Amino acid sequence: QEGVHTVLQVGSMPPELATRLHREFTVLQLPSVGVERFLEENGSRVTIAVTTGLTGVSGQLMRALPNLDAVISFGVGFETIDICAAEQLGVVVSNTPDVLTDCVADLAVGLLIDCLRGISAADRFVRQGNWINGPYPLGTRVSGKRIGIVGLGRIGLATARRLEAFGPTIAYHSRNRLVEVAYPWYESLIDLASDSDVLIVAVSGGTSTTGLVSREVIAALGSDGYLINVARGTVVDENALVDALAQKQIAGAGLDVYTHEPRVPEALLALDNVVALPHLGSATTETRLDMANLFLMNLRQFIAEGTLTTPVS
């Protein structure tokens, strides 16, 4: 039955996954040049497109694939996949939720502790031989802080549960109040920021959250406040963040994601109160394997039964 399906790979895939994909399925790679010609020649053969959350599939590409039935994506974020176009065209979409939640939440907690206690900066201090000249400046206590979570979804909630161990107060902002959760809900993100010592960004990306953490929100966090972002770079006004950090309007930031990855603003790297990671949220051997397995499970199930294991709703 596999024979009737031709899979189009859009963008690059982790190498081990690409190997497994090519071994099991008929896979074409969308070229980076000569796309039009390629689509004219091959577009009608393609029934399934595979991609990652970072690359995605545009509505324009979907329309150039007249027999496309499914988009199967590696990663939980799907803001790069045109869901409206998919719906109109009757194309189903899957992602890889849940399996990466723990690792991203772990990293959010790691960034928080690093920022407040200066772990990375203090490591630089020791390596640069500065300890000889005197002690490292005091950090701020992690326990008992007021934590604001922006987006209490799978990752936001898993982060909150981990942070419970530090005796904090926890509140959150999202569009909808969660009835099953006792944490206070803030309709206004500015109000949440002014009531928080640490704001942790864990919302989905995409147009509805672009610039959500605005200059005003960052200002409301205040000079003792910290911003942690494990969601998407686009959610935070990066220029405003750089200004606020440089002018000490906020105390520090822990960032896993940026607006123009893999480029990170030079100004951020010049600041010792910034912990900058290269998008490591799900980057562990175990989680990447779980993601690859879930991705392949979606693909196999779609080919065998025409349904998805983890469809995007």
Ligand code: NDP
């Ligand atoms: P969920 O869908 O479970 O959670 C998303 C949360 O965002 C929900 O609480 C949702 O609540 C909220 N939200 C969505 N839109 C808005 C909005 N416009 N305003 C306010 N809140 C909003 O997703 P996950 O927790 O599984 O993942 C969250 C994101 O984390 C992913 O979309 C991805 O971008 C990012 N991520 C980053 C990784 C990394 O490597 N750093 C790895 C994996 C994921 P409501 O609908 O009520 O608004």
